[in-house]
Amino acid sequence: MIVIGSGPAGLAAATTLASVASVLVLDRENCAGGIPRHCGHYPFGFREFHRLMKGPDYAKKLVDRAVKAGVRVATGVNVVELEPGPRVGVTSNAGRSHIRSKLVLIATGVRESSRAQRLIGGDKPGGILPTGALQGMVYLEGRRPFRRPVILGTELVSFSAIMTCGHAGIRPVAMIEPNPTVTARWPTGIYPWLKGITLHLSTDIKRIEGRSWVERVVLEGPAGETVVETDGVIVSGRFLPEATLLHGSHIERDPATGGPVVDSYGRCTDPAYFAAGNVLRPVETAGWSWAEGRAVGKAMCLALENALPARETPRLNLVGDALAWAIPQHVGTGAEAALDRLQLRVTRPVRGRLSMRVDGVEVASRRISTRPERRITLPLPHRSGSVEIVLEEE
Structure with a gap:
């Protein structure tokens, strides 16, 4: 094996x-x-x-x-x-x-x-890292790549980045989230405040500036463009x-x-x-x-x-443009299943009713109020047939 x-x-x-x-x-x-x-x-x-x-x-x-x-x-x-x-x-x-x-x-x-996948413009200096690379430098190599970075993202891994920074004596100056709310569940949202890190919601990094190393980032948010002086960018999540x-x-x-x-x-x-x-x-x-x-x-x-x-066949069908994906994609009856619950995510913050239908008959439902990257589950059906997941937004 x-x-x-x-x-x-x-x-x-x-x-x-x-x-x-x-x-x-x-x-x-x-x-x-x-x-x-x-x-x-x-x-x-x-x-x-x-x-x-x-x-x-x-x-x-x-x-x-x-x-x-x-x-x-x-x-x-x-x-x-x-x-x-x-x-x-x-x-x-x-x-x-x-x-x-x-x-x-x-x-x-x-x-x-990566930065490229997020379409962040500007210069290409050193000091731009994903969380995983930061953790490798800090915990495995004993290095401190910067002193005053900004963190892009508010997923759980973003708060892990704050902990990693604390271990190395790094003090982030800002945490930046494109969505209007923190992605990770409460009470993680108060952690930046406890650490003296400014949290910018509904804000994104428009461009990164610096010659050989990061010198500043230009943010775009509710107040328009603002500049944050920094020596690093942690691109998380x-x-x-x-x-x-x-x-x-x-x-x-x-x-x-x-x-x-x-x-x-x-x-x-x-x-x-x-x-x-x-x-x-x-x-x-x-x-x-x-x-x-x-x-x-x-x-x-x-x-x-x-x-x-x-x-198992046929393939699961998702109804609702806010549904991002679901696994498993082929759903059985749940008997001795390894993936014993249907796992789903959404593309944007949503509130509404999520239901599972087998051959057009509803077999399970739940109300949801959730955001991207948060876990949503439904029980696997106890009957076989064509499975459809429907999200009706409020």
Whole structure:
């Protein structure tokens, strides 16, 4: 069995699979553990280990548990091809080769959107970083890339950036959010105030100025253009699945999530391939990804015994232009499903009624008042048929 990615989802699935098969985890990084390795702060591990841990300790604990279960972990190995069979093409210091397996799990995680993807204009100086790069510099290299940055975004990862800055003696001067409200749930919105960081809502970065290094940013907001003197920009959030492997492969990719199309068991369109964790969507917590990896790992154990039902069809249909995406894209009846709840996101702040219909009959509903990047779930239906999710806005 091959698992691609050694973050919480990949390691949880690998540990589960090790009870019934030989498992090899492949990761392009030189150290296993995924994104939590870079997060030298709390809270991690309560769901998994029933205690609060810092990211690096949590990552090490996951790796140790997997290795103790018999999982082999190979780092510095880059997977470059997904082929029917299943067979994966890899490159490493030993050269290029192919590995065959009974089943393959894709658990390659996410990455933050770049400055270019956010269409931020201006100069191209140094000092512009995503949160992940900042955390790597601070926690893994002991570096302080700037002293007075601004933070773009108010997702959970944006507040993680504030914690990382505090660890390195960096004092952010502003937090900038294009939407009229903070994206992360209350009470995170008071955290910038507690830290003396000015929060700009309904505001975006129009351009970045500086020669060799960031010197200032020009903001565009309710009061028009304003200038903030700064020496760095942290571009946080707006995650995208790290699904480059799917380009040119035979596995279908969902244009809405950016990740693979899966059914309720985590199976891709080639049933020899499964997927779990944040490669499925942008973005969930480490604990959520771990639980999802473990559940998909159990489904893969059943697949080895030919005990999974046939792949579910037809594809889920979304009705309402505020609905961004949903997973799984092929929905079964929920019996022993790995992805046991339908997960959805919206494109803008909305308030209204969300309902699930099977063959035109409503089987579940809930009222929602939510914002982009916030988790929305519905139970899987208990009957088979054509599933439709309808959002009626108020």
